[in-house]
Amino acid sequence: MSRRAAGRAGGDGQDAATDGDHPRFTAAMIPQPAAEAAFARAYAAGRAAGSWMLEGPSGVGKASLAYRIARRLLAQGPGGGADAAEPPGLFGDPAPGPVPAVDGLDSDPDDPGVRKVRNGSHPDLLVIDPDTAGGAPEGDLAVDQIRRIGPFLHLTPALAAWRVVIVDEADRMNRNAANALLKLLEEPPDRAVMLVLAGRPGALPATIRSRCRRLRLAPLADAAVAALLADRRPALSDEDRRLIVSLAAGSPGRALQLADRDGAALWRDILDRLGDAPRLDWSAIDAVAERLGAKAGEGAFALWSELLVDALARVARHAASADGAVPPPLDRIAGITSLDRWIELWEKIAALRERTRNANMDRKQAVLGAFALIEAATHPGARGPSLRP
Numbered sequence: 001m002s003r004r005a006a007g008r009a010g011g012d013g014q015d016a017a018t019d020g021d022h023p024r025f026t027a028a029m030i031p032q033p034a035a036e037a038a039f040a041r042a043y044a045a046g047r048a049a050g051s052w053m054l055e056g057p058s059g060v061g062k063a064s065l066a067y068r069i070a071r072r073l074l075a076q077g078p079g080g081g082a083d084a085a086e087p088p089g090l091f092g093d094p095a096p097g098p099v100p101a102v103d104g105l106d107s108d109p110d111d112p113g114v115r116k117v118r119n120g121s122h123p124d125l126l127v128i129d130p131d132t133a134g135g136a137p138e139g140d141l142a143v144d145q146i147r148r149i150g151p152f153l154h155l156t157p158a159l160a161a162w163r164v165v166i167v168d169e170a171d172r173m174n175r176n177a178a179n180a181l182l183k184l185l186e187e188p189p190d191r192a193v194m195l196v197l198a199g200r201p202g203a204l205p206a207t208i209r210s211r212c213r214r215l216r217l218a219p220l221a222d223a224a225v226a227a228l229l230a231d232r233r234p235a236l237s238d239e240d241r242r243l244i245v246s247l248a249a250g251s252p253g254r255a256l257q258l259a260d261r262d263g264a265a266l267w268r269d270i271l272d273r274l275g276d277a278p279r280l281d282w283s284a285i286d287a288v289a290e291r292l293g294a295k296a297g298e299g300a301f302a303l304w305s306e307l308l309v310d311a312l313a314r315v316a317r318h319a320a321s322a323d324g325a326v327p328p329p330l331d332r333i334a335g336i337t338s339l340d341r342w343i344e345l346w347e348k349i350a351a352l353r354e355r356t357r358n359a360n361m362d363r364k365q366a367v368l369g370a371f372a373l374i375e376a377a378t379h380p381g382a383r384g385p386s387l388r389p
Contacts, residue, residue: 024117032060032217032218034218035054035065035215036065039052039065039069039105040105050189050194051185051193051194051196051211051212051213052195052212052213052214053170053197053209053212053213053214053215054197054215055198055199055201055215055217056199056216056218057219058199058251058253059248059257060219060252060253061220061253062199063166063197065215066166067117067166068107069164069195070117070166071113071114071117072105073160074113074114074117074125074160074164075107075113076159076160112159113159113160116159123158123159124157124159124162124163125163125166126149126152126164126165128146128149128165128166129141129166130168130172141169141170141173141174141177142174143174143177143179146167149165149167149184149194150184153165153192154189164195165192165193165194166195167196167197168197169197169198171199171200171201171203171204173204182208185208185211186211196208219250220250220252221250222245222246222250225245225248225250225252226242228255228256229241229255229259233260243264244258244263244264247263247267258303261300262300263307266304266307267311269288270304270308271327271328274311274315274333275328275333277333277375277378277379278375278378278379280375280379282371285367285368285371288304288367289364289365289367290364292304292363293364301356302357305349309346309349309350312342313346314326314330315333315334315346316334316346318331318334319335319339320339322334336378337377341377342377344377345377348373349374352369353366353370
């Protein structure tokens, strides 16, 4: 996910919710021990691929791991240094026999190279993400951005023994950008590591996936997300913390975003409005639409619309299986209309959310339109907002 998340919304949930949580700055790793150990063992054994794909849901810690790897590789202390004749093993030369255990990817926070990574000024690190898309459509990684990688990779490392490229939100590349990246992956230069981050790896061409060693980052256990919130957002009430953990679905970045954007209150308001179905309270909905449509509501609308789509997905799953995993009133309204209607409603509102974001549509009208669709699906005889007196 893009670093737009820092101080904004990801649209889609984020690895970092505020500047202080940006993976450049945080020394602590969001716990992904299996993925971290796989990378560390490969380097300790001298069998590392030059290209890695870090996969996992948005906010699960892909960028955190990528920057952690970059800090370790670009450290100028032991294991780094531009004067090395050959790329050193991450933990020194491997011993013969079985691969030894390694300590992970910790790096000295006072190392000059590590400080430069943290400050975004290391000459041997290149980060490509949608923030620098220039004239590309919202959400795209443009071909001109990917073409910056080739000249960078063929430079001699300036300070470290490696050059590192992080391609964030690679699943948002357009076709030309994907083709350009594929050419780079086909002929990787020495002393270079490319870290390709993808929340939806299936959206990437199979040829790109096949040329990367893939690391899957799993959602965290609820206890780990709760511990992270207790550490980084200690002012949260116990009730809000429990609710945010249940909404985060194992994503620490999403949990931090929910905490910082009053996600618990937004979720409760959505449940209140849906709980009125089939006869919606349009005066209450008007108030929500006014608040989210105001200039200050831009970030709140992104999260609110994401949570509304999430709520409808939960209703549809409950209507399909009656698994009992949804909170009231979602369990009740699941029986108001058919499963097919809930699925159609989820699809329509998800599409409305995307159109509103990508076309910069009026957010107030989007809120009213979403609830008009909900009322039409659950109470076909309702007049809707445009026909109210």
